[in-house]
Amino acid sequence: GAGVSQSPSNKVTEKGKDVELRCDPISGHTALYWYRQRLGQGLEFLIYFQGNSAPDKSGLPSDRFSAERTGESVSTLTIQRTQQEDSAVYLCASSLVPRGGNQPQHFGDGTRLSIL
Amino acid sequence: AQTVTQSQPEMSVQEAETVTLSCTYDTSESDYYLFWYKQPPSRQMILVIRQEAYKQQNATENRFSVNFQKAAKSFSLKISDSQLGDAAMYFCAYRTPSNNQGGKLIFGQGTELSVKP
Numbered sequence: 001g002a003g004v005s006q007s008p009s010n011k012v013t014e015k016g017k018d019v020e021l022r023c024d025p026i027s028g029h030t031a032l033y034w035y036r037q038r039l040g041q042g043l044e045f046l047i048y049f050q051g052n053s054a055p056d057k058s059g060l061p062s063d064r065f066s067a068e069r070t071g072e073s074v075s076t077l078t079i080q081r082t083q084q085e086d087s088a089v090y091l092c093a094s095s096l097v098p099r100g101g102n103q104p105q106h107f108g109d110g111t112r113l114s115i116l
Numbered sequence: 117a118q119t120v121t122q123s124q125p126e127m128s129v130q131e132a133e134t135v136t137l138s139c140t141y142d143t144s145e146s147d148y149y150l151f152w153y154k155q156p157p158s159r160q161m162i163l164v165i166r167q168e169a170y171k172q173q174n175a176t177e178n179r180f181s182v183n184f185q186k187a188a189k190s191f192s193l194k195i196s197d198s199q200l201g202d203a204a205m206y207f208c209a210y211r212t213p214s215n216n217q218g219g220k221l222i223f224g225q226g227t228e229l230s231v232k233p
Contacts, residue, residue, distance in 0.1 A: 031219070033220060033221075035221075035223075040226075041225055041226070042120075042122075042207055042223035042224050042225045042226050043161075043207070043209075043221070043223045044223075045220045045221065045222070048220055056220070059220070089159060091159075091161065093161070093221075095219075103219075104151075104163050104166065105163075105221060106163075107160060107161035108160075109158065109159050109160050110159045110160075112159075
């Protein structure tokens with residue numbers, strides 16, 4: 001597709017359930033980022049994938065959060081045993097190889113996660 | 117650790133007027149990038165403008181320009197001839213060089229801009 005695609009657009013689930021969020025980056029973009037945006041706040045970095053390198057997981061808030069990426073394509077963010085504090089919009093972004101940091105990140109429309 | 121601060125939670129501007137959104141940041145690095153993103157209610161983050169820290173010249177993109185003061189660690193966004201479509205949440209973001217933490221973005225809290233007709 002032309003842009004970063006995320007699914008589902010909205011997800012409502014009960015506390016304690018596991019959820020899986022999907023991100024399909026722009027074709028050819030080797031870098032992929034996940035961010036979390038709580039209501040009325042800025043984006044918080046969660047995790048970063050670059051090619052076949054080990055991911056940078058420094059932003060994951062707890063061990064209930066994990067993410068995978070298959071090669072340079074789709075990524076899934078999994079939240080286990082969801083809590084109400086996990087309610088937020090989860091945004092994915094991708095970019096070309098970020099040499100020098102000049103490559104802009106292109107964002108998807110996000111998944112709005114609501115925990116009841 | 118780097119931080120980004122936007123001290124104006126809300127701003128309002130009359131259509132066709134000019135408005136300036138403030139942003140300050142804290143870093144010990146000398147080489148980095150700064151961005152302004154726009155987020156309308158659709159949630160999509162749209163890149164408005166970017167600035168390389170090593171460039172002294174302020175970036176401009178049509179009606180959008182920045183005032184980059186490296187010594188003061190200030191990066192304000194000026195929107196000229198404001199249009200109704202400019203109404204959105206605006207985020208200032210700092211990006212580390214790619215060889216340090218993969219170039220992740222650090223965002224401010226955002227400024228909600230409303231445009232009055």
